[in-house]
Amino acid sequence: MEYLNLKAGAVLVSGFSFLNDQGVHLFVSCDWFGEPRNEAPKRRASTAAVASSPATCCRGQVRVVAEVSTGHPVYQIIFWSTTAPHSR
Numbered sequence: 001m002e003y004l005n006l007k008a009g010a011v012l013v014s015g016f017s018f019l020n021d022q023g024v025h026l027f028v029s030c031d032w033f034g035e036p037r038n039e040a041p042k043r044r045a046s047t048a049a050v051a052s053s054p055a056t057c058c059r060g061q062v063r064v065v066a067e068v069s070t071g072h073p074v075y076q077i078i079f080w081s082t083t084a085p086h087s088r
Helices: none
Strands: 002-004 013-020 025-030 046-048 061-070 076-082
Touching: none
Parallel strands: none
Antiparallel strands: 002 046, 013 025, 013 061, 061 076
């Protein structure tokens, strides 16, 4: 996904959730944890985030949810988008 940060200094985090056809979270991938730079305020710019999963990780249909959120001062979803289910 690619998103445009319009507010200089915003602390934004991108993430992807993978859900099966029953709506159960299979796994989540995000840049929330890890290096200190993930918590650093972002400049006003375009940002890209990429996630992939192995073809053998799940059976049936998988829905991917892309999210941009912040944890400052509290957790808040800024943008959320879902795909149509994809068969594996």
